[in-house]
Amino acid sequence: MGATILIVDDLSFMRMIQKEILTEKGYTIAGEAADGLEAVEKFKSLRPDLVLLDITMPNMNGLEAMRKIFTIDPRARVIMCSALGQQNLIVEAIKAGVKDFIVKPFKPERILSAIAKALKA
Amino acid sequence: MSGIDETRLRRAFLDESEELSQKLGESLMALEADQANAGLVNEVFRLTHSLKSESALMGFTTLSELAHRMEDVLGLARDGSLTIGKPVMDSLFAGADLIAEMMAAIAKGGSDADSTTTDVLQGLSAAGGNGRGRTQASALPQSPPTQGAGQAAPQASGPPGSPSAPGAPAPIMLMDFEKLQLVEARDRGEALLRLTVSVDEGEAMKFPRAYLVFSNLEAVSNVVKVDPPMHGETAEDSLYGRTTVLLTSGSEAEVMKAASGVDQIAEVKIERCRFEAFLSGATADAITFPGREPGAAGTPAAGTPETATTSPGQDEQARRMGPVEKTSIRVDTRKLDDLWSLIAELVLHKSHIARLSEDIGHGKDVYTVREELVESFDSLDKISSGMQQAMMDTRMIPISVIFSKFPRLVRDLSRKLGKPVDLALSGEDTEIDRSIVEALSDPLTHIIRNSLDHGIEFPEERVRRGKSEKGRVSVSARRQGGNIVIELEDDGRGMDAESIRRKAVGMGMSGAESFSEAQLLDLVFLPGFSTKEIVTDLSGRGVGMDVVATRIRSDLKGDVVLRTEQNRGTRVTLFLPLTLTIVNAMLVRGEAQLYALPLTDVDSTAKLAGSEIRGEEGRESAQWMEEEIPVFSLGALFGSGRRRADEYFAAVLRHGDRKAYLVVDELIEEREVVIKPVDDLLNSQKMFSGVSVLENGKLVFILDTSFIRREQF
Numbered sequence: 019m020g021a022t023i024l025i026v027d028d029l030s031f032m033r034m035i036q037k038e039i040l041t042e043k044g045y046t047i048a049g050e051a052a053d054g055l056e057a058v059e060k061f062k063s064l065r066p067d068l069v070l071l072d073i074t075m076p077n078m079n080g081l082e083a084m085r086k087i088f089t090i091d092p093r094a095r096v097i098m099c100s101a102l103g104q105q106n107l108i109v110e111a112i113k114a115g116v117k118d119f120i121v122k123p124f125k126p127e128r129i130l131s132a133i134a135k136a137l138k139a
Numbered sequence: 140m141s142g143i144d145e146t147r148l149r150r151a152f153l154d155e156s157e158e159l160s161q162k163l164g165e166s167l168m169a170l171e172a173d174q175a176n177a178g179l180v181n182e183v184f185r186l187t188h189s190l191k192s193e194s195a196l197m198g199f200t201t202l203s204e205l206a207h208r209m210e211d212v213l214g215l216a217r218d219g220s221l222t223i224g225k226p227v228m229d230s231l232f233a234g235a236d237l238i239a240e241m242m243a244a245i246a247k248g249g250s251d252a253d254s255t256t257t258d259v260l261q262g263l264s265a266a267g268g269n270g271r272g273r274t275q276a277s278a279l280p281q282s283p284p285t286q287g288a289g290q291a292a293p294q295a296s297g298p299p300g301s302p303s304a305p306g307a308p309a310p311i312m313l314m315d316f317e318k319l320q321l322v323e324a325r326d327r328g329e330a331l332l333r334l335t336v337s338v339d340e341g342e343a344m345k346f347p348r349a350y351l352v353f354s355n356l357e358a359v360s361n362v363v364k365v366d367p368p369m370h371g372e373t374a375e376d377s378l379y380g381r382t383t384v385l386l387t388s389g390s391e392a393e394v395m396k397a398a399s400g401v402d403q404i405a406e407v408k409i410e411r412c413r414f415e416a417f418l419s420g421a422t423a424d425a426i427t428f429p430g431r432e433p434g435a436a437g438t439p440a441a442g443t444p445e446t447a448t449t450s451p452g453q454d455e456q457a458r459r460m461g462p463v464e465k466t467s468i469r470v471d472t473r474k475l476d477d478l479w480s481l482i483a484e485l486v487l488h489k490s491h492i493a494r495l496s497e498d499i500g501h502g503k504d505v506y507t508v509r510e511e512l513v514e515s516f517d518s519l520d521k522i523s524s525g526m527q528q529a530m531m532d533t534r535m536i537p538i539s540v541i542f543s544k545f546p547r548l549v550r551d552l553s554r555k556l557g558k559p560v561d562l563a564l565s566g567e568d569t570e571i572d573r574s575i576v577e578a579l580s581d582p583l584t585h586i587i588r589n590s591l592d593h594g595i596e597f598p599e600e601r602v603r604r605g606k607s608e609k610g611r612v613s614v615s616a617r618r619q620g621g622n623i624v625i626e627l628e629d630d631g632r633g634m635d636a637e638s639i640r641r642k643a644v645g646m647g648m649s650g651a652e653s654f655s656e657a658q659l660l661d662l663v664f665l666p667g668f669s670t671k672e673i674v675t676d677l678s679g680r681g682v683g684m685d686v687v688a689t690r691i692r693s694d695l696k697g698d699v700v701l702r703t704e705q706n707r708g709t710r711v712t713l714f715l716p717l718t719l720t721i722v723n724a725m726l727v728r729g730e731a732q733l734y735a736l737p738l739t740d741v742d743s744t745a746k747l748a749g750s751e752i753r754g755e756e757g758r759e760s761a762q763w764m765e766e767e768i769p770v771f772s773l774g775a776l777f778g779s780g781r782r783r784a785d786e787y788f789a790a791v792l793r794h795g796d797r798k799a800y801l802v803v804d805e806l807i808e809e810r811e812v813v814i815k816p817v818d819d820l821l822n823s824q825k826m827f828s829g830v831s832v833l834e835n836g837k838l839v840f841i842l843d844t845s846f847i848r849r850e851q852f
Contacts, residue, residue, distance in 0.1 A: 028189075029155060029189060029193065030151075030155065031151050031152060031154075031155045031156075031193060032192070032193070032196075034148075034151060035148070035196065074185050074188055074189075076185075100344075101188055101191065101192050101210075104344075105344060105346055105347050105376065108344065108347035108350075109346075109347055109350050112347065112350055112351050112354045113354065118351065118401070118402055119344075119347060119351070121342070121343040121344050122192040122195070122196065123192055123195035123196040123203070124196075128402075128403075131402050132402045132403075135400060135401070135402045138400075
């Protein structure tokens with residue numbers, strides 16, 4: 019069984035795409051969350067090997083969720099999904115310990131290679 | 140995007156982005172009213188951002204580029220470096236409109252690239268301030284989104300000290316405190332390394348990417364200097380295609396691992412340097428470690444540069460697919476809960492009936508069983524009608540879906556025409572069948588447009604007439620029995636029924652002299668009635684009103700009524716059925732076939748003596764009340780002709796202002812029928828609006844009574 023991954027994005031469309039890309043490559047989707055609050059809850063209960071975390075979300079944004087996740091498990095592997103124009107947010111995320119980031123729109127290969135690298139590290 | 144069904148994705152994309160686009164319109168309206176509201180700026184930012192990402196993912200680069208530009212402007216507003224004012228709002232509104240237009244094109248199987256974006260992009264660029272690098276650099280309409288930030292600006296434009304030419308190592312000048320760090324490191328016995336980190340050409344965010352490497356390096360070494368510098372703040376992205384890092388470390392291997400473990404890095408070149416070369420103040424050009432091949436430790440981190448997986452041809456194909464039909468709907472979960480509880484009851488009764496049949500087998504008293512059966516059937520009857528209702532409810536959506544577009548419409552028209560207008564909406568929660576909602580949007584928009592264009596006067600004129608300067612348009616919806624009633628009212632100049640009469644008489648319309656006011660006003664809905672001169676005469680009502688009437692009366696099986704008072708205003712009232720899927724109808728028979736006449740179109744039933752029917756075959760008529768109306772017969776329309784008899788049964792059909800007798804063999808009953816679409820083959824003459832199947836399996840054709848308006852069949 020492949021590594022387990024928690025997908026967090028407020029757009030179900032995005033989650034669907036990520037899910038398809040990942041399951042096709044044999045990863046297991048631990049769960050999905052549509053906002054930061056849900057992401058933290060799901061991380062706590064599911065303990066995935068990796069979290070794909072969108073940066074702009076309602077309720078609790080990705081940065082805040084990431085910080086909460088790191089207090090639960092400082093070694094958590096988090097990959098941020100962001101868009102152009104969010105440089106500051108990404109840099110902040112890097113400072114806080116994010117493993118990698120992906121810029122939307124991404125190609126399937128991008129997400130896969132980022133995950134593979136993050137899981138290996 | 141291998142393995143993913145494109146059509147399904149497109150549908151999902153449209154579902155989601157249409158909602159985003161609508162929310163964008165609403166949020167912009169809110170932002171316009173409250174321009175200092177940071178929460179709203181953020182909300183609009185988030186919406187444009189989502190639209191951008193989604194559309195880019197689907198290969199809609201023009202749409203994505205547009206959303207991207209809007210996001211840029213909003214980003215500036217969010218940072219506080221741009222104040223939102225009218226030019227900014229206008230450019231955002233224009234952008235939002237264009238997005239909606241593109242989305243509509245995509246839904247119809249077209250492409251976002253069909254829209255012209257140049258003007259809107261220029262507007263956004265101007266609103267965002269032309270001096271800003273990215274907004275300006277990528278204001279070209281057709282450039283794909285990824286080219287905006289990363290590759291546009293050449294590196295040569297960097298500050299002094301940045302790499303001056305590709306390939307040549309950058310000279311590094313150290314400050315005193317940095318030199319001190321080197322001395323300490325040398326004393327600890329560490330190595331001095333210079334890394335040249337090249338980010339993938341395809342990386343859209345080079346600065347964060349370089350920062351990630353820097354951050355990883357910092358964790359395992361002592362970073363002395365980075366060029367271009369990294370203060371952990373947003374920096375001009377294009378400068379960070381290649382970064383030089385000078386660091387000291389006890390473990391070269393760890394440094395290599397930290398630097399090469401990052402994705403999207405094209406190359407990391409590691410060189411060992413002499414401390415003295417830096418401490419003496421010399422430039423770095425001369426200090427390549429002798430005897431060591433420069434770049435020996437270089438690891439192309441991401442392998443070959445990323446290549447596009449789809450050729451442009453395929454992209455184009457993906458963008459230009461057939462129309463995407465909406466197949467998914469959003470349903471209030473409470474409605475589904477209701478349905479679910481009914482299904483639970485249904486299951487309960489099913490097992491009860493199964494038990495009863497067993498009871499009979501076991502010789503239980505037949506009369507007791509029968510009583511229980513009757514009870515169960517009663518409940519099943521209630522459950523099935525409950526389920527029908529619950530299912531119907533899932534088709535119902537609040538009319539606010541359309542109403543929410545009106546504030547924007549009125550705002551734009553009001554500005555364009557220079558007529559200040561207040562819009563009052565009420566009854567937005569009124570629920571209506573979703574198939575009706577879609578068809579209703581255009582007619583309502585048209586009526587409102589008419590009100591503003593022609594009904595509402597200019598402020599000066601209003602004041603002269605003793606009215607408030609600001610005009611008022613109100614739109615309301617309510618449920619009334621089996622109908623939805625929508626009223627659109629303005630306090631404009633109204634119309635003069637007598638001038639309509641003059642026009643009608645002038646056109647040679649028979650009987651116009653004696654028309655009632657209601658009849659005169661209904662003329663406005665006639666195609667071709669309003670001509671240019673009457674437009675002026677009648678304050679312009681009537682333009683396109685025939686289209687409205689056709690939509691409401693024929694397509695939606697509803698009715699539209701106009702009331703007006705000169706100088707006081709005009710009210711258009713629409714009566715619409717709750718749903719188009721179930722209709723109250725009169726079941727009739729013609730020869731061996733059953734037909735259903737929608738009750739809304741049946742005025743009355745009558746017995747017609749053969750002697751009352753006048754005229755030649757095919758153009759017969761008879762007296763009804765004071766009018767002479769045409770006589771049709773089911774037999775003549777669909778069968779072997781009207782059989783001769785002394786007396787006929789007939790239904791008096793009404794469609795708009797027209798009436799006609801329809802002679803049938805038998806008037807059976809009034810009942811509800813469920814409308815199903817009818818095959819084109821069976822409906823070549825467009826005489827039926829649908830077909831229904833009765834409990835006994837018999838087919839019933841539902842007659843589209845608008846045929847009585849036709850001249851020919």
